Amino acid sequence: MPPQTRRIGRANRGNWSTLSGRHQIHLLAYGEDLLSRLAQCILSDHAATLPDLHHIVVIFPHHASAARFRRVLLTQSIKQGHGALLPPHTTTLVRWVCKLCPHSGKLLSTTARTALLRQTLLAHPKLCDPQDSWALADSLLKLFDELQTSDHRVADELREFRTTLAKAYGIESHTKEQLGYEASLIHTLWHSWTEQLNEQGLTDPVQAYVQSLNQSLDQARNSRIYLAGHVNLNDVELDWVKHLLDSGHLQIFMEGQYGHHGYHPDTVITQLLDHLNKPDPAAAPINNYGRLLNTVYDGSGQSWYRRIADQAVAAPHSPAVDKLTLHLAADAEREAQAVDLLVRRWWLQGKRHIGVVTGDRKLARRVRALLERAGIQVEDAAGWRLATTSAASALASWLDAIEQNFSHTPLLDLMKSPFVASPQNDNHNDCHSDAVHGLFEHECVLKSQITDSLERYQNHIKQNRLRLIESHGPDSVTALESLLAQFDLAAKNLLKLRDGHHHPGAHFLSALHHSLDQLGMGQRYHQDTVGQQLIHLLSEMGQAAADHNLGYTWDEFRAWLNRQLEQHNFQPPLRGQGVELMGLIESRLYSFEALIIAGASSEHLPGKTPSSAFFNDGVRSQLGLPKVAQSRNILFYDFRRLLQSAPHVVITSRQEEQGEPVIKSPWLERLQHFHQQTYGNDLDEPALTTWVSHANTRIRQVDTLPLPIAHGAPHPAPDVHLLPTHISAANQQRLLNCPYQYFIYDCMGIAQTLRLTEDLEKSDYGERVHRILHAFYADVTELAGPWQGLINEGNRQQAEAMLEDISKQVFLEDTRNNILARGWLYRWLGLIGKFVDWEVMHQINWRPDATELSFDHPLDVDSTIQARGRIDRVDKCRSGFAIIDYKTGVTSSVTDIERGEQVQLPFYALLHGGPVDKISFLSLSKDRFGETGTLDGDNLKNTVTLLQRRITATLTELKRGAALPAWGDEKTCDLCQLEGLCRKQMWEVDDNASI
Ligand code: SF4
Known part of the structure; x- marks a missing residue:
């Protein structure tokens, strides 16, 4: 130890809680500020060289303490009149010795070692199930690390190794069954591993660290080393520390107490000091609080109640x-x-x-x-684990998209990621940042219900391009087209690797890098601190795969990548x-x-x-x-x-x-x-x-604006130019049910919220049944039919067979994608007989005239308004027409229709122009199959006349600026999506409050 250190050590003796040996081990009492003491000691020990402390090395177990230590040191040096310092080198033990004595040979990277050992394991199929190969490689490497940093050596001969293990287990015969697998797995793989590394001229990083430790002793003696907070050193590190302690070049700082073994907080300190041959330091001063904690965790064997009694006496x-x-x-x-x-x-x-x-x-x-x-x-x-960062999430979305045939979920995540250099992120044109993925989500996914396949998304845009440009603008449509084309191009090389076969790992990494560059992600990663670490990791994996000829299937490659992302941490800079x-x-x-x-x-x-x-x-x-x-x-x-x-x-x-x-x-x-x-x-x-x-006590964002005035139900009066230029059965029904709905959907043009349904739902079932019945009487491309002539008892079997054929064709796509869709098909097939029964009876008086009949013509009373609609089916008899609407769900009652509460069928009668003899629903449900809601004769005539008058009156009122109040009844409100806009809950509360 340098003379000045000894002098200072003596001078400060009273300050240290415990000094052991030649003041080289500073065992501070719990609660001492270790960094402050360390800084104080360094400044005292090296007062002669201040402000130059660059020859000093401070070794921490974790780099997190370094920033705090430098600040503490500077604060104390300022107090001593040194405004600036040439600071000591703060580092970790591994980093320092590896820098001091770098390994001269070829080093195996940490990224490569698990992958390489796993490959070695796979070469021994008797010892390892491929499913467990990653986990087993991790466990083995942990054991190999322990073996390399301990004094134990694995014997060359398996028999000898078995004998050692048998002794350790206390088993007499080394041929015991239970030792066989464990001994031969470890022995075989240890030797295979070391031989493989030798053959390839590689050194394991832990082995290199051990070599650096052993070689660094001479050079380390040129420095003054302070080892702080290390309570868990392995055998090799302990030897290194002991040498430097004995030669007086190293001091240890740690908190704790000596003298306890077993399950006790101080056991680690006791073991460390025993290993360093520095046992039994003088007891550190301890305050009452520390004494209480010592008594709580006492491991001396004294009874719980005795300790409680003693504590109560010692500190009332x-x-x-x-x-x-x-x-x-x-x-x-x-x-x-x-x-x-x-x-x-x-x-x-x-x-x-x-x-x-x-x-x-x-x-x-x-x-x-x-x-x-x-x-x-x-x-x-x-x-944070790298896997939890947004940079890694973008990468995972990209690979998920490729694996799942560009399913809308990962694709949308990717589109929204700031790491994708999509046209909207680059602002190459005028489209808003959310416009492109909004267009994709609304049009390609929700509206068209396309859930995957780039080709299907692209075809949909192509077929609807003019409409989309009209509604979303040309910039957004062009941007979405080029983004999808960008995905298509970037995925090409990666998709080739998804063939279930093994490919060189380097091919995966190079295809991945290439695709990231094409998506602009590579460039963005380089501009981001986490992204840089991610790119570095991918490069290391690529290098490892190329150096060691690692081969993977797509799934194995993803497992490797996911493990790497989970095992690497991102550490933000600390102050x-x-x-x-x-x-x-x-x-x-x-x-x-x-x-x-x-x-x-x-x-x-x-x-x-x-x-x-x-x-x-x-x-x-x-x-x-x-x-x-x-x-x-x-x-x-x-x-x-x-x-x-x-x-x-x-x-x-x-x-x-x-x-x-x-x-x-x-x-x-x-x-x-x-x-x-x-x-x-x-x-x-x-x-x-x-x-x-x-x-x-909770943080709330306080808005300084005055509170909105409480109000009742909204009743907006739309400007005349907002009024729709067409009427339909749907918008007339909305006007009746709740005029506010008409205001939102028809005047403001706000679309109803769409929902993606991957399973076939009741509404989809209804749509399929309508298509089947349309194809039965009209020529629909790629579907069987149409039926020619009338249906009677003589030909009903052929009619049923044709309906079955059409039904299977219509449901084909659904049943291919989803087995549950078969339930809906069978449900309909079970009703075909009833439908044909009805047709046989119905066609005694009526002949099918048209199906899916569309109307779009100016209204008689106001030619600026178009009347629009599509009637499921129109039948004909000598005197006139019958209008039929197929219903797979609930139907309206005759009373509601006559009272004008339900306008669909009368509206169709009005559209058709007539002469209409009858309107009715055809209920296509198992329990209520048949016509319902039927209206004919004078009743029909009066209902249609009343509807016509009401439409005329309403149009006039609206043009005069009539308000459209929210007044939905319970049934309407239950099915409505606008509660957040009309705030029904709020005005109901207000109403109650005012009573
Ligand atoms: S929730 Fe009820 S009151 Fe409000 S808009 Fe919908 S139907 Fe009208």
Whole structure:
């Protein structure tokens, strides 16, 4: 150790909680601000060289602490009169040693290693099921990493390896069945793997790291190294640290206490110090609160009740009050609101170092959204999985679109993505940013009910181009056409790889890159920080595939890509202050002004006990591999440390999640019970529950505009130029049912909301039946028929057979796409006999004259208005015509028709001009088959006359500016989509309020 370090160490001896050896191990009491102490120590140790600290290396377990440390160091150096510093090198151990002694050979990338090992596994079909190959490759690599960083060596001979395992398991004979598979899998694959790497001149990155560690010792001695917060070092790292500690070139900083083993927060510290041969440091000073926590988690074997009694005597008043609050929320949303409220309260109190530590990423996202709504920016030290970013979502949508024959769902997602350089995103023409995907969604999907196939979308646009240009403008139509053409072109090479065969992985990656460039996504990714990482990952995968001749089917390639996106994290840059969200590990070196440990359920603290695919803990211990329980002990240590890392800590959990009870973390449960039984309170703050449930504590956007005046039902009077220039049965019925509907749909021209129905629905069934009956009497291309002559008992079988043929042809497309559509077909086939029965009787007096008869002519009383309609069927007899409307659903009653409540049939009679002898519905339902709503003679004549008069009067009134009030009755309103516009709920409430 340099003389000045020794001198400073002695001078500061009283300041350190615990100094061990030659002051090289700084074991700080829980609650000490480690970064501050570290900065203080560095400034003292190197006072002679200030402000130059560039020869110093500070090694953190996680890069998240670096920004905060630099700020702490600068603050302290300013206090000592140094306004600027040449800062120390802050890094992680892996990065530093690999930079110090870079590997000279060819390094296997981390992206390539799983893929390559999986390929090796597939070459041993007896050892591995291809379905499990990815998961097994992951487990094996984890084991290989542990083997490479431990002192254990896998024997060359399988027999010898089996003997070692048998001993570790305590089994006498190494030929025992249960050892056979595990031993031979590990032995065979370990040797295959190492031989394969040797043959290819490759070095595994973990092996390279181990070599760098061993080679870097001499060079490392040229630096002054500070190792902070490392409590989990492997054997090779421990050797490295021990050498540098012994030569006086390295100091260790960590929080904790020595002396505990087993399931205890301090076990990791005890094990580390024992491994470094630095046991038994002097006990660090500990305050009452720390003593209480030590008693709660005591592992000495002293009974629970003895500990409670001792604690009550040692500290009659709880030292945890005002330091620790435990909050149990009703559910996840309430828990997020509690965290949001606490942070905002602390922020208003001027606190600027606030931590929210949680392993629950869903909760973290919700908290972040709530705080950002309040204008508080949150730093996320844990980062995000690349798969959850919008850049990766756009890529997934593109590949989903290719896999699903350009299904409308991924295609729409892609069109809306800012990463696609579509014409509307590039503003090459005047169309609005939403216009193109709006046009696609409305016209190609909802209106035409086309759910997939680029060709079908393109054909639809081609066939309806003029209409679409008229309604959406030429720019939008052209932009959509070129966008679909762009997708078509970009997909070509990728589609060739979807043939179920194996192809070189490099082909997938190059086709993918090419397609991204054609969509403009490549360029946009380069302009985005996440996009750059994504492109880098794809390039690495491409390189790995090319270097190692990796071959995949399309599905295997996607599985590989998805795993890579899940395994890589995006880490936004950190400032090291403000409100920070993080996991337990990232919080290792932090001290806060206030802290929340959120989501403290057993699911996250400690979470599922990690299991190893190979060996139990006893065997791992015998083989010198880290025990599985080690990771749980590290979490326990981090949890215990956090309890003293801020003057005020709040731990939150919740009672239930989606109706299921949530089990509290056992560490929280133990703390709460101990406190309850010792001091009679469970550390809850009831006021917090009250505040959270109070609406005034939530952030609301306050509009300063005056509130709208309460009003009743709307009754707009449309300007005359808004009045429709045609009348139809539908718009006359709307005028009757609720004039406001007429105003919205017919005057304002707002279209009804369309809905995509991938399954055949009742309305589609009705449309198919109408088509069948039309084809039965008229010539329809590609369908059988039409029927010639009359139907009678003599030819009814042929008529039924023809109807069956037509029916199967009409339903063909539906039954091909969806097996459920067959139900609708069979339902209709079951009615054909009844239909022919009816025809036989009906045709005694009537002859079919026309089907699907369209009318569009000026109205007699006002030639500026067109009368439009299409009548399902017109039959003829000697005296006149019969108008028939097919109905597969409900029909109107004669009374309603006569009263003028239902206008469809009388309106058709008016359109036709006559002489019309009869109007009726033909109900095509199993239970009510036959004519209904029939009107003839004077009744018909009077009803039509009344309708004609009403139409004339209404047109006159509308031209005079009559209002169109909303007055739908319950039945009409139930089927109406306009409630949000007419605000019926609002005016009903107002009406009640005024009573
Ligand atoms: S919800 Fe009722 S009142 Fe409102 S527009 Fe529709 S039918 Fe008319």
